[in-house]
Amino acid sequence: MRNELKSLFEPESIAIIGCSPDKKKIGGRPLDYLLKYGFLGSIFPVNPNYEIIEDMQCYETIMHVPSEIDLAIIALPQKLVLHTFLACIKKNVKSVVIFSAGFSELGEDGKKDQEQITALAKKHHIRVLGPNCLGLFNSSKRMYATFSTILENEEPLPKGKIGFVSQSGAFGSHVFTLARQHHIGFSHFVATGNESDIDVADCIEYLVHDDKTSVIACYLEGTKDGKKLINMFKLAAQKKKPIVLLKVGKSDVGMQAAMSHTGSMVGSDSVYDTIFKQYGVYRAETIDEFIDVANAFAQLPRMKGDRVAIFTVSGGVGIMLSDQVIENGLTLPETPKEVQRHLKSIIPIAGVKNPLDTTAQVSYMPTLLEDFMKAVLESGQYDAAIVFLGFSGLKPDSLATKLTSLMHMKQQFPDIPCVMVTLCNPEAKKLIHESGMVLNEDPTRAVKILSAVNELRKSKNHLEEMSADEGVRVPLDRINQFISYSSKKALTEFQSKQIVSHYKIPITVEQLALSPTEAVESANSIGYPVVLKGMSPQILHKTEKGLVQLNINSDQEVKDVFNHLKTIIQNEEEATFDGVLIQEMINDHSIEMYVGAKRDPIFGQMILVGLGGIFIEVFKDVSMRKAPVSPKVAKEMVEELKASQILKGFRGKTQYDVDSLCNLISQFSFVISMQEGVLEEVDLNPIMVFEGRKGVKVADALMKLS
Amino acid sequence: MRNELKSLFEPESIAIIGCSPDKKKIGGRPLDYLLKYGFLGSIFPVNPNYEIIEDMQCYETIMHVPSEIDLAIIALPQKLVLHTFLACIKKNVKSVVIFSAGFSELGEDGKKDQEQITALAKKHHIRVLGPNCLGLFNSSKRMYATFSTILENEEPLPKGKIGFVSQSGAFGSHVFTLARQHHIGFSHFVATGNESDIDVADCIEYLVHDDKTSVIACYLEGTKDGKKLINMFKLAAQKKKPIVLLKVGKSDVGMQAAMSHTGSMVGSDSVYDTIFKQYGVYRAETIDEFIDVANAFAQLPRMKGDRVAIFTVSGGVGIMLSDQVIENGLTLPETPKEVQRHLKSIIPIAGVKNPLDTTAQVSYMPTLLEDFMKAVLESGQYDAAIVFLGFSGLKPDSLATKLTSLMHMKQQFPDIPCVMVTLCNPEAKKLIHESGMVLNEDPTRAVKILSAVNELRKSKNHLEEMSADEGVRVPLDRINQFISYSSKKALTEFQSKQIVSHYKIPITVEQLALSPTEAVESANSIGYPVVLKGMSPQILHKTEKGLVQLNINSDQEVKDVFNHLKTIIQNEEEATFDGVLIQEMINDHSIEMYVGAKRDPIFGQMILVGLGGIFIEVFKDVSMRKAPVSPKVAKEMVEELKASQILKGFRGKTQYDVDSLCNLISQFSFVISMQEGVLEEVDLNPIMVFEGRKGVKVADALMKLS
Incomplete structure (x- = not known):
């Protein structure tokens, strides 16, 4: 699997079929990007209408390219795609990105064409990304096989360790752009489009093995293959690569929208949510959280415990942060008494218990922040820190002093994740990013970041325990009795419990009686009082039909109730009578x-x-x-x-x-x-x-x- | 009340006691700001060390000022404050702002001084803001009686309709600065500090009556006078001025921090939360939400219902928005069929059901957004709109086209609140703000904004119903029997139920028996089976002590149980025996x-x-x-x-x-x-x-x- 995807993510040769000299066209952008960002492999433009594009020879068809091709980009109208794909197969191209839309997302005809692509890909071992996809890029290889406009700008791209897989191109582009505003970069970006072949799970597998990627970020609408996805989650957990995921389609309306967007089935959101928790995937709820957490996982050391120290220049914000730290399952231990005394000796009006309120004096005493942080963190009582600095980020002098202090603290306490909070202008944001600090402008989001890092710690522990725990599996046989019922829609209580009982699950003492006489015998062998229940595989809710009778105390009652229950069932349309269950009456608390x-x-x-x-x-x-x-x-x-x-x-x-x-x-x-x-x-x-x-x-x- | 606060919020003459020519000093800033922003009333610097400050005559003491003074600012060291305050009283100053710290927030001595201020203020009808406060400003009067550094910048302040009251100066300054970054302005800003006299409720009262204020924003840590606060909430609801409030001190740790910050008692957060909901106050949980919602209440028309239309350029974001709209109690009705047909005729690949996905085509077809919005909103089926435009805000041409469309829609549908979502640079943000559109960069926050506007609609309906409903009060007498028990810590079940029964609340049929004979009589008059309960005002949890006996069926049982219950009580230390309650046994479902x-x-x-x-x-x-x-x-x-x-x-x-x-x-x-x-x-x-x-x-x- 891995080697096959290598041709897609790390191609040495790329053919652009439908290549154009117009940098604004879908077939023109990939060439522009590959040249602009300096792709180191070979590029082969293909288009019968041109002989030369950007000083490069342009080929009539893929078959005319005089070299082996790792990756072919198909940027052609829908009706030409299948034909071209067949040519790629013939040419032994290893992988293909199909930009073109008009497949399963547009109805039955498109769906058929797409199914053909899927079948051909499988048969000929060629890997396909798309169709109807924005493509992908791999920063370290300077490989940009996408027509997204997000790369049009001349600005250099921030480097990054986040591998980003998105089922939606537009969503992915938006996230990419927002991240760039915060100077957060990606190692890879891949939009999977209609997933005729390569899906999100495949991309996760590739990114788990990729050295340049330390965090995997996913935008997900659904998957067709749940087991494959779970396996990749497990793999990521084993390799200690955190996954941050944003899944949409939670509400009924959202799910409807997702189904019409992806054209495929979308399962129950609560099941997805369960799977994410069970396999240690962090689920973000908003785009801001998605980016914040992915960046934090890439930048911050792991937390060793849940103890947070809050440093603030505003008592009020300190209180708000305290509330939110607690609400997010973190703790806020009081500062050790001797540290409190020390801090009070520096500045008597400060709050020294945690939250630590340096007050506005922080602007007049340049060493105050560092003094506070050092004394508190040195105590060894804290696993993480939040530093709220108000609007210092808007004042260059003030920011410089504080950033220096924070850098010192980062050097001195490299294992303690620290989030800096201040209002910023774009210049300050750049400066802070370059210093390597994790920044947020909103204090609540900073708490959420530490909460996510703490969740990561807990899920890591949890997954380790789970794998240590795997030996308990009980040997089970598959019983024939079970299969023989499979023509029916449901089993009766008696049958259902016989089965669970067969697997050593304790059930009430009970016997099935087919006649009043048998019923009396059973009742006597079980011992009075007993419960009588009428059995019919067609009647799923017995109580509502009066088929459960408690506290039966004599032989005569048993007979009468047996007949009564049988009559009830016989009076129901299409219900077959399977007997009456005689059951012990449980009185124990x-x-x-x-x-x-x-x-x-x-x-x-x-x-x-x-x-x-x-x-x-x-x-x-x-x-x-x-x-x-x-x-x-x-x-x-x-x-x-x-x-x-x-x-x-x-x-x-x-x-x-x-x-x-x-x-x-x-x-x-x-x-x-x-x-x-x-x-x-x-x-x-x-x-x-x-x-x-x-x-x-x-x-x-x-x-x-x- | 109102007239007294007028001297504080709308003074015609201000004395600055402790005035300084140094614009960086606490006593220098107010003068700087008043001059810089062009205060129209008279200013009187007071400081024995100067004769002239900024070309103005400076007076030795407040007594030397040759004019009546509406407002005196005291910017002096703590030990001079009380003396100066007395001078202000003598001079008949109407109101005072005390910047100086060192009062109740610093311990017992400071507390005593503050109590003196409180007493003097009450006695002499002089109103006091502070001590330990950052002061206040009133934009429309160009009145800036504060030493906050937030006004140091030369930039003009955005105008605004939000009146902002904060119990924390630093918190308030932070919010002010953040709001300014978003071009959101305030009509007033007031930090109440230690609240020796004027508290948040007073400020709300003033702002409710102020024409320039359409929304009141509050930061709250606690209040000493709950009833006053409730009355102001009611007043605001009557006058249809929404209140947006951020209250801190939710968790135990947060509450502790709040107590040590404010130096006063802080009640249970869940009670505050109840009060806010009951009286229609919108509680924000984060600073971002606080600003977003205050701005939305000031800028957007009120929603008439809960039906939202989502316009998006990304299917994925559309799905996410759908989920969040539903989660926030709003609805997302499907577009009427004929509108769907019309939209499909414009662009077949669009999503037309709601969310409405114009796709990236919106960048190539300049009228597409307007065509979609018009067709959908004209149907009359929607009460609000969210328009997600990806990163259009970063591309000036693209933004201009879309902003024009949105402005048209705003003119055409003035009653439909619309939130625009796009990534922005500072220039775009300014442009959009000037157009009068409500903008957010994060789609989730946009949903939260509409959710808040919807909550406002609901709480308005709710408060109207509540006031229509006020006539139902039942006449109640205060019974003496009640008072006579007040020396005890608790009443028995029998006593408690006698009281509620007196007020026409139905209770079980029951009689108190002091002897076995009485017990039997009662049991017979009530009818078997009965319940017997041993009464002692010292035993609050009867069941745990075995003092409740159910299902008693005969005279003999009653006697035996009576004696048994009496013994249990007599064996308890310090428990007095008040008799046995004979009660009907309820068997009805x-x-x-x-x-x-x-x-x-x-x-x-x-x-x-x-x-x-x-x-x-x-x-x-x-x-x-x-x-x-x-x-x-x-x-x-x-x-x-x-x-x-x-x-x-x-x-x-x-x-x-x-x-x-x-x-x-x-x-x-x-x-x-x-x-x-x-x-x-x-x-x-x-x-x-x-x-x-x-x-x-x-x-x-x-x-x-x-």
């Missing part, structure tokens, strides 16, 4: 939980857990992961729930058997993963979780089949 | 709710509602208001709860008597308001809410006294 499985069309089996009953829906208190999960991750899921306070013994009340619940979740998650294609949806609801270490029992279950 | 009262030290009685039991604590699902509230507002409270889904009949299940619950909440809120000083905390928990229209009953209650 317990709490009802829900564990479920849902098959996502993109990412496969997801596992969910929450409080049983209506609370999961009312309070949306549910946690989700891609299955399977280890008991450790299951515990993490349970602890994410607000309801976990109840399980753990709220305010000194009863504690419930969380460990057994977590074992159940993990075991069940392996079951559903193994039956990937068979199960559409499973509800174990309720699961009775008993006190102390008394275990769990599945009291009801429902399996819907694919 | 019902849901348990919680209604409570908490006295906030700043704002007084607050009323809370939530689900009964532990859910209120586990899920933090509670809504709060300042008491009293009408049944209408009570309903709004209930509907804010996630649990309201259960009350209203979740998924077709039973509906409960919400109206009776709302009547109870309202009635109870008037009870607690009337007993303002007596009650510290009240829990009605649980309240049984019955099905359909079967009413409510308070099943347990606890009153803690102040």
